[in-house]
Amino acid sequence: MTEKENNSFNLVCPPIIRDKKNIMLGHGSGGLLTHELINTTFKKIFTNPILDEGNDGALINLPVKKGKLVVSTDAHIVSPLFYPGGDIGRLAVSGTVNDIAMMGAKPLYLTASFIIEEGFPVESLEKIASSMKIACEEAGVVIIAGDTKVTEKGKGDGLYISTTGIGWLPEGRNIQGQNALKGDAIIISGTLGDHATAILQARGGLGFQSNVTSDIAPLNKMLEELIKQVQDIHVMRDPTRGGLGTTLVEIAKQSNVCIQIEETNLPIKKEVKTVCELLGFDPLYMANEGKVVIILPEEKCNKALEILQKHKYGQNAVRIGTVIDNKQSRVLLRTPLGSNRVIEMLMGEMLPRIC
Numbered sequence: 001m002t003e004k005e006n007n008s009f010n011l012v013c014p015p016i017i018r019d020k021k022n023i024m025l026g027h028g029s030g031g032l033l034t035h036e037l038i039n040t041t042f043k044k045i046f047t048n049p050i051l052d053e054g055n056d057g058a059l060i061n062l063p064v065k066k067g068k069l070v071v072s073t074d075a076h077i078v079s080p081l082f083y084p085g086g087d088i089g090r091l092a093v094s095g096t097v098n099d100i101a102m103m104g105a106k107p108l109y110l111t112a113s114f115i116i117e118e119g120f121p122v123e124s125l126e127k128i129a130s131s132m133k134i135a136c137e138e139a140g141v142v143i144i145a146g147d148t149k150v151t152e153k154g155k156g157d158g159l160y161i162s163t164t165g166i167g168w169l170p171e172g173r174n175i176q177g178q179n180a181l182k183g184d185a186i187i188i189s190g191t192l193g194d195h196a197t198a199i200l201q202a203r204g205g206l207g208f209q210s211n212v213t214s215d216i217a218p219l220n221k222m223l224e225e226l227i228k229q230v231q232d233i234h235v236m237r238d239p240t241r242g243g244l245g246t247t248l249v250e251i252a253k254q255s256n257v258c259i260q261i262e263e264t265n266l267p268i269k270k271e272v273k274t275v276c277e278l279l280g281f282d283p284l285y286m287a288n289e290g291k292v293v294i295i296l297p298e299e300k301c302n303k304a305l306e307i308l309q310k311h312k313y314g315q316n317a318v319r320i321g322t323v324i325d326n327k328q329s330r331v332l333l334r335t336p337l338g339s340n341r342v343i344e345m346l347m348g349e350m351l352p353r354i355c
Helices: 003-010 032-046 088-101 122-139 194-202 220-229 243-255 270-279 298-309
Strands: 067-076 106-117 142-151 159-170 185-188 235-237 258-262 293-296 318-325 330-334 340-343
Touching: 032 122, 032 142, 067 088, 088 106, 088 122, 088 159, 088 220, 106 122, 106 220, 122 142, 122 159, 122 220, 185 298, 194 270, 220 298, 235 243, 243 258, 243 293, 243 330, 243 340, 293 298, 298 318
Parallel strands: 106 142, 258 330
Antiparallel strands: 067 159, 106 159, 185 293, 185 318, 235 293, 258 318, 330 340
C-alpha cells in the first residue's frame, strides 16, 4: 500500500459549524443538531412526564368513565408571526384547544410539529414556544409529542406550526352543528373582527394605528363552566376563517334550518367598523380566534349570557338572532330598515395568511 493510499484511511469529518442564533439546515437532519434543538428549546419549554420519555409516540391514560375520544388537527401559517395580542404559538394552541371544546369535550393533550425556515432566529423560536407553553397552562393541556423539520432559506416563510388535539367527551353530551332547532336563540361571545384587524395592523396595511388586539384565547374553561350550568346546548362553533357569516351558513346547512340575525345586535368595535368602511371589508367575514357561536333553547339564553358575561372572554356576549324555521337552510341578516339580506359563505380570500 502506497503512502497516498494509506492516508486515505485517515480522513476525518470536519467539525460541525454551529450557529447558535439562527436555525440551520442541520437542525432538521434528525442528528446531533436536531437533538440539541429539541433539548435546548422544545423539551426545555414543554417538559412534562409524557414528553420527557422521549419515545416516537406518547402513551396516554384516557379517563375510564364512559365517553368518546375527540381529535382535531390544525395548520397555522399566519403572517406576520407576531402581532398585537398574540403570535403563531398562542394561535396554534388556542385554535386546536377551541376546536376540541366546541364539541363539548375537555381538551387534554396536544401534539405539535414545526416546519422552520433555515436562518430563522432561535430567540424568536424560543419566544413562540414559550407563548405556546403559557397558552397550554391556561387551557390545562400539555404537549406530549412533536416533530421538527427545516426547509431551505426562502422556502418556508419563517415558521409553520401544525397541532393535533386530543380530548374526552363525557357520556351524554351531544353538541354538534346539526343540532340547531327552530326557536333556538343564537349568542356570540364577543366583538367581531378583532383578530383580522390586529393582523392587518401588524402588516402595516391600515395607514393608522388602533388599540385593537387579537382576541386569541383558549375558551375551554369558560365553555366547560357554561355546559355544567346550562345542560341543553345544541351547537357551539368558533367563527375563525370566514368569520361569523360563513360559520352560520355552515350550521344552517348542517341543521337544515333558517337562521336570522339582527344587524343592530352585532358587537363590533368602533375601530373595526372604521377599518371595514375604509377598506371595503364586511365584519361578518372578518376572522376571530377567541369567540364562540352558541345555539341553545330560547329559555336558556339569559342564563347562558349571565354565565358568559362573568368570564373575561365573554364579557361582551350578546344574543344576535334566532333559528326561525326548519324549511330552508339559509342565513338572513335583518337590517335596521327591516329588510333581510341573504348571507352567503365567504367567496375567495378577503385577508390571506390570517391563521
